[in-house]
Amino acid sequence: MESIPNPIILQNFTTESGVLYNLLPLSFALFGLPLHTAPVVLVNHALTGNAQVTGENGWWNDLVGEGKTIDTNKYSVLAFNIPGNGSDSFSIENYQDFVARDVARIFLKGIETLQIKELYAIIGGSVGGGIAWEMLALAPNITKNLIPIATDWKSTDWMIANCFLQEQILNNSSKPIEDARIHAMLCYRSPESFKEKFQRTINQDLLIFNIESWLAHHGKKLQQRYQLSSYKLMNQLLKTIDITRNSDDFETLLSKTPAAIHIIAIDSDLFFTPKENLETYNELKKFKENVFYSQINSVHGHDAFLIEYKQLDNLLAAIF
Structure with missing residues (x-):
């Protein structure tokens, strides 16, 4: 129910x-x-x-x-x-x-x-x-x-630093949601996770690394369903836990x-x-x-x- x-x-x-x-x-x-x-x-x-x-x-x-x-x-x-x-x-x-x-x-x-x-x-x-x-x-x-x-x-200094960078991207980028999401994905995953998933492989259609096309995809996907004002607010909340x-x-x-x-x-x-x-x-x-x-x-x-x-x-x- x-x-x-x-x-x-x-x-x-x-x-x-x-x-x-x-x-x-x-x-x-x-x-x-x-x-x-x-x-x-x-x-x-x-x-x-x-x-x-x-x-x-x-x-x-x-x-x-x-x-x-x-x-x-x-x-x-x-x-x-x-x-x-x-x-x-x-x-x-x-x-x-x-x-x-x-x-x-x-x-x-x-x-x-x-x-x-x-x-x-x-x-x-x-x-x-x-x-x-x-x-x-x-x-x-x-x-x-x-x-x-x-x-x-x-929120630790490390967390505050990453949220500060997110905020800079959200306020200054020409593609704020996409670019902020690309950075955020680096925080949400780990070097080992990327290594296991991508192995430095190339996307043959786009002739870029698969990690790049994957990040770009995540950026676009979020951009289509998420509002800039919401992202700024949620990032602010993440920065101010205490x-x-x-x-x-x-x-x-x-x-x-x-x-x-x-x-x-x-x-x-x-x-x-x-x-x-x-x-x-x-x-x-x-x-x-x-x-x-x-x-x-x-x-x-x-x-x-x-x-x-x-x-x-x-x-x-x-x-x-």
């Missing part, structure tokens, strides 16, 4: 930077059992994703659905569209108005509006996982399980939550590195019992959370 109800309209929302939005539509999708009849799993989408996590065009069909790890016969699965992500008619022109925590606050207001008292789990990869961290820091009792995948509670920004320190924030935290890293992730994830885990272990760390082994880098679903399946089986 799937329903895409009318959006929730948030009134008089002030962002962390002090900008007032009189009306902010929050569209969402529901899958599986009706709300208030089963435990609720919130799935936060990544940069080019949306609320369509399963079903036709579902970007996480391998993981969410009937008889899948997150079984829609057992759970109510809820997914919000990040306002301005391009999946509805609402767009945000001043992307710098927002930081990741604003989206966490918006999602929490959505949950409150839907009268959900507690979630069974919040799961998200990449920027969606960063927003999940921000939600837990703001509302320590909101969920029983936090499952951040290929992400962290803060639960401690203008707030308490890491330990103060996370010692308040009873939630179990299941950190899942990817051994070849060049974007949110496993080293950072391990540091987060070790930091949490100093003051919290129910913290778990596991790793996806893959040559595919950051994108492995969308590719290695069998491993992810095994890692999540115990929770679901």
Whole structure:
């Protein structure tokens, strides 16, 4: 079962930077059992994703659905569209108005509006996982399980640097979405992944390297279905993940939550590195019992959370 109800309209929302939005539509999708009849799993989408996590065009069909790890016969699965992500008619022109925590606050207001008292789990990869961290820091009792995948509670200098380059491309290129996507693919994959896939082969039709035609293809594909304003906004969110920004320190924030935290890293992730994830885990272990760390082994880098679903399946089986 799937329903895409009318959006929730948030009134008089002030962002962390002090900008007032009189009306902010929050569209969402529901899958599986009706709300208030089963435990609720919130799935936060990544940069080019949306609320369509399963079903036709579902970007996480391998993981969410009937008889899948997150079984829609057992759970109510809820997914919000990040306002301005391009999946509805609402767009945000001043992307710098927002930081990741604003989206966490918006999602929490959505949950409150839907009268959900507690979630069974919040799961998200990449920027969606960063927003999940921000939600837990703001509302320590909101969920029983936090499952951040290929992400962290803060954007590192490396992440900020790559997002800065993305922003330069998006603001200055004559083909902004295509060029930014080509750079982003280098962050989402790994040198080993490219080596395994392309082996320095030549595209005989175009007389260029296959890696080049593949990157160009990904650029064009995104350009056809994605809005520039959405890309700028999502990149800004990726750059501004930090639960401690203008707030308490890491330990103060996370010692308040009873939630179990299941950190899942990817051994070849060049974007949110496993080293950072391990540091987060070790930091949490100093003051919290129910913290778990596991790793996806893959040559595919950051994108492995969308590719290695069998491993992810095994890692999540115990929770679901």
